[in-house]
Amino acid sequence: MEKNWKMIFQKTNTTRTLFFVAADIFLLMFACWLSFLLRFDGEIPRRYFNNLNSFLMLAPFFVIIPLYFQKIYRLNWTYVSLRDLISLFWGLTLGFTMLGILILLFWQPQPFGRIESLIGFPRSAIFIAYILSFIFLGGLRISKRIFLQFSSGRISGKNLLIVGAGDAGEQILRSILLNGKGKSAYSPVGFVDDAPQKRGTLIHGFPVLGNLDEIGDIIKKYSVEEMIIALPSASSPSIKKAVQRGREVGLENIRILPPLSELLSEKISLADLREVRVEDLLGREPVSLDTKDLENFIAGKKILITGAAGSIGSELCRQIAKFNPAQILALDQDETAMFWLGEEFKEKFPQIRFGGIMCDICDENKLEKVFKKFHPQVVFHSAAYKHVPLMEEHPDEGIKNNIKGTKMTAELSLKYGVEKFVLISTDKAVNPTSVMGATKRVAEIMVGLLNKNSQIDFISVRFGNVLDSRGSVIPIFKEQIKRGGPIKITHPEMERFFMSPSEAALLVMQAAAMGEGGKIYVLDMGSPVKILDLARELIQLSGLEPDKDIPILFTKPRIGEKLSEELFGKEERAVPTKHNKIFETAIKVNFSETDFFKEVDELINLAEEEESGENLKKALWKLLK
Secondary structure (H helix, E strand, O other), X not given: OHHXXXXXXXXXXXXXXXXXXXXXXXXXXXXXXXXXXXXXXXXXXHHHHHHHXXXXXXXXXXXXXXXXXXXXXXXOHHHOOHHHHHHHHHHHHHHHHHHHHHHHHOOOOOOOOOOOOOXXXXXXXXXXXXXXXXXXXXXXXXXXXXXXXXXXXXXXXXXXXXXXXXXXXXXXXXXXXXXXXXXXXXXXXXXXXXXXHHOOOEEOOEEEEEOHHHHHHHHHHOOOOEEEEOOOOOOHHHXXXXXXXXHHOOOOOEEEOOOHHHOOOOOOOHHHOEEOOHHHHOOOOOOOOOHHHHHHHHOOOEEEEEOOOOHHHHHHHHHHHOOOOOEXXXXXXXXXXXXXXXXXXXXXXXXXXXXXXXXXXXXXXXXXXXXHHHOOOEEEEOOOOOOHHHHHHOHHHHHHHHHHHXXXXXXXHHHOOOOEEEEEEEHHHOOOOOHHHHHHXXXXXXXXHHXXXXXXXXXXXXXXXXXXXXXXHHHHHHHHHHOOOOEEEOOOOXXXXXXXXXXXXXXXXXXXXXXXXXXXXXXXXXXXXXXXXXXXXXXXXXXXXXXXXXXXXXXOOOOOOOXXXXXXXXXXXXXXXXXXXXXXXXXXXXXXXXXXXXXXXXXXXXXXXXXXHHHHHHHHHHHHO
């Protein structure tokens, strides 16, 4: 079945290509003939017929080849863009330039096997043919879009307001218009945008009605039933304002275009829209990246990601795929999650060499086989146990996974000549009060010590909670809301740092690209968010009211929990880097490398002997003193 679809797809592409090539040849020849006709005021002198015949034969040959290499024959007829027309311009310019040079320099060509003089060739005809060719070939390519737009008429559907009159909003409107009459679920009424110069302007015939503060009045005036927020590069305050203005007048259907970091393509359509999520409303500024730095760091390299099926690991895989790696090696022991990650890559990134590897990072023999077979050049070590209460109950598992697993992965990276090893750490490693935080702090120290006298760059990247990750408060709160409440919060003053998975992954990659060995890179998490405010926002996003539809219940902090997390230790100093959302600090330890690793090995042995929880905890805290 899959082969049949491939054959149909290939046949369709070939038919489309042949159609455009044939049409272009005809239009080029027509443009050349018409250029002579225009040059000689409607009557071509007989003595120029040989020149015209040569021109008609040579033009398609010289022009079609540059157009092919400009990928003109791979464009989608329905979604022709300005970029496609620019490619057409360059292809025609190159083709006619070469043709002009040939005609003007070689005065005695023999195109038909006999000597034909091209002396006196009308040079202006070349330029006229070039202009006409651009008009004809460009017109052919935009003809379908023009036809669809003018034939769509008034679209029936829900009255829709688009927030954002920029490129993203225009593409959303264009996608609606191209769906055609009767096929769209939306009937646009216009745009809102805070840029004063856009007010009153028209986009595809639809007006910019006002700014974000006027959303409520516009919704009432035009009976708006749904709103789309098309601000993928805007700050969260703008998005939050739009959502609040819509809520104030009872609008329930609000959808959003995700941040640019989540979009897989520059072409935006209705398929990219999703429901508003809590991360859209947290007040974080959009991430800016040095894409050239990332391209140089990742392109052409084999990248190994441990814990690849987790929230951060899987997002790292997705973001790394955008920068042309030679191969992505995704390693995890979660069978189901690995299966779905592999399926996702087949669908969204078919061009990427993706290797899913089932492996426990504590399985030293299997892990070494992976390094020996693939020789990765960069390792992102994301695998870890992260649940604070569970690690308090099972410290042996925390030590084996977070300490032993990290130690083996780092040492194998050293053995097999990895260029850079990146440990994914956590704010819970700062002045730790839990087993989970302590194991991650030990991992940070190990990575820092291994960097000494090493040709490999060992770095750590530290950040806070990832929104909507498995085991985070958001899925728990959603389930509690689904059951009708109550939402349970350990303390009204409990607060945490949050960022979205895509933001965390991109900043981890940026830190890794610019990072120097032996350093800890700390991501700017913005201001901490109160868990209570997060719970209330989630209730409102569900269309309910806090404390009315869904009660909020306070319990008490669990063992190992802090009311507030920290990003830097007492002896650590935040040093700015060239990226405004990334800081660096150095690892400071008061013991020798030999003594530390000896105690680490003893701790791992205790954990593998299934020592009691209290003894393991004592040994773990002793290691950090």
